[in-house]
Amino acid sequence: MNKHVIVLPLVALALAGGAFLYLAQGDTARLPAGADTGREPVFTAPRSEMLPTINIAKVKPWAANAKPVAARGLAVARFADGLSHPRSLLRLPNGDVLVAETNSPPRPKDGIVNRVMAYLMNEAGAGAPSPNRIILLRDADGDGRAETKATFLTGLHSPYGMALVGDTLYVANTDALMAFPYKEGDTRITAKGRRIIAIPAQAPNYHWTRSLVASPEGLLYVGVGSNSNIGENGLEMDKGRALILEVNPRTGYRRIFASGLRNPVGLAFEPKSGALWGVVNERDMLGSDLVPDYLTRVEFGAFYGWPWNYWGGYEDRRVQPQRPEIREYTKRPDYALGNHVAPLGLAFADKVQLGAPYTDGAFVGLHGSWNRKPAAGYKVVYVGFADGEAGKAKPVDVLTGFLDKDGAAQGRPVDVTADAKGALLVSDDLGGVIWRVTKAK
Incomplete structure (x- = not known):
């Protein structure tokens, strides 16, 4: 055989492989640290990525006595450990704490995109099957450590949000509320439960978490994330998603409360204004300097831009057809938390007693990036408020050290809530730990 017949394909393959490796190196952030946070974040021009930037921290679970680093004046200790992928938290009136042990439901394994997503989840320590249960933690002797760990509720389907209204516990499975x-004091629920509403969970069901919060009037608010990055598989795949639902649990009546929210995860009511606030995960593959995930007041009937716009009117020209006529109706978020930081947990400071400066504001759990260089998030931050609005100051670090000195992930913070004594509880799904943050003695 002519040697050129052999060599030329090899050369082409080598060039293609080199091009792939070059593209796979991804995009590196150019903005200085902190420029992508606050009420007026800095925006760069989009830097389109043919392949997503992949920068997954290696998994290196906590050593026996290791723990995150608390901010000056604070201390951190283990409230509970030995948990299986703990995510959302709910403190009950008697002080018991519920934690959802959960993960993504099974996803399709065919096609390059699904295989890549499976690889990313495995590399990030999130590829195990969902435990599909809720655990009850009880600190009966008040020493700051849960001595009771009981399986409270099973038979669920990738559960996430939880809310208690009267004598009814509501759980948001990925596909149903x-x-x-x-009954207060019980350590197990054996009832089968009843479905209030179905929730869209079309395959492949990306953004599977369903956040949940109850209003003082007993209405429920359910966050439903998109099924894509920017509707690239057709908007029919995202029907009934990228929004927050308002549900009357007594009648089953529901309506869209707000839309254009790519992945609204943490939801909470601000205590002074009574307004609903949420943290939202924004879009990918526009570079490491775009787009900031955010904290925002969620207004009834408001549209927040996804997929056509971000941050109140910046057009994402990858989305076709364009919808320039809706830019003027796009609500701008209140506060940027950083690019690709993946905010998941939200709790206001009214029930947390950590002292100044943590007296009027919001705690946010930043789960951490997989698609940014350098890595971002992997910490709990505090955003100061004034008169019911996010203030002008930058976020303050409360709990760090989830990445070790070599950049390996020892844990990943998820949800935040107050315990019965005013300490801040933080779930860590990678570490299998619930951390307890208090004032230092």
């Missing part, structure tokens, strides 16, 4: 009878 469920109701269960609750």
Whole structure:
């Protein structure tokens, strides 16, 4: 055989492989640290990525006595450990704490995109099957450590959000909002439960978490993330998603409360204004300096831009057809938390007693990036408020050290809530730990 017949394909393959490796190196952030946070974040021009920037921290679980680093004046200790992928938290009136042990439901394994997503989840320590249960933690002796760890509720389907209204516990599975009878002090619910509404969970069901919060009036608010990055598989795949639902659990009536929210995860009511606020994960593959994830007041009927716009009117020209007529109706978020930081947990400071400066504001759990260089997030931050609005100051680090000195992930913070004594609880799904943050003695 002519040697050129052999050599030329090899050369082409080598060039293609070199091009792939070059593109796979990804994009590196150019903005200085902190420029992508606050009420007026800095925006760069989009830097389109043919392949997503992949920068997954290696998994190196906490050593026996290791722990995150608390901010000056604060201390951190283990409230509970030995958990299986703990995510959302709910403190009950008697002080018991519920934690959802959960993960993504099974996803399709065909096609390059699904295989890449499976690889990313495995590399990030999130590829295990979902435990599909809720655990009850009880600190009966008040020493700051849960001595009771009971399996409270099973038979769920990738559960996430939880809310208690009267004697009914509501759980947001990935595909349905469920109701269960609750009796204070019980350590297990055996009732099958009843479905209030179905929730869209079309395959491949990206952004599978369903956040949940109850208003003082007993209405429920459910966050439903998009099924894509920017609707690239057709908007029919995202029907009924990228929004927050308002649900009357007594009648089952529901309506869209707000839309254009790519992945609204943490939801909470601000205590002074009574307004609903949420943290939202924004879009990918526009470079390491775009787009900032955010904290925002969620207004009824508001549209927040996804997929056509971000941050109140910046057009994402990858989305076709364009919708320039809706830019003037796009609501701008209130506060940027940083690019690709993946905010998941939200809790206001009214029930947290950590002293100044943590008296009027919001705690946010930043799960951490997989698609930014350098890595971002992997910490809990505090955003100061004034008169019910996010203030002008930059976020303040509360709990760091989830990445070790070599950049390996020892843990990843998820949800935040106050315990019965005013300490801040932080779930860590990678470490299998619930951390407890208090004032230093």
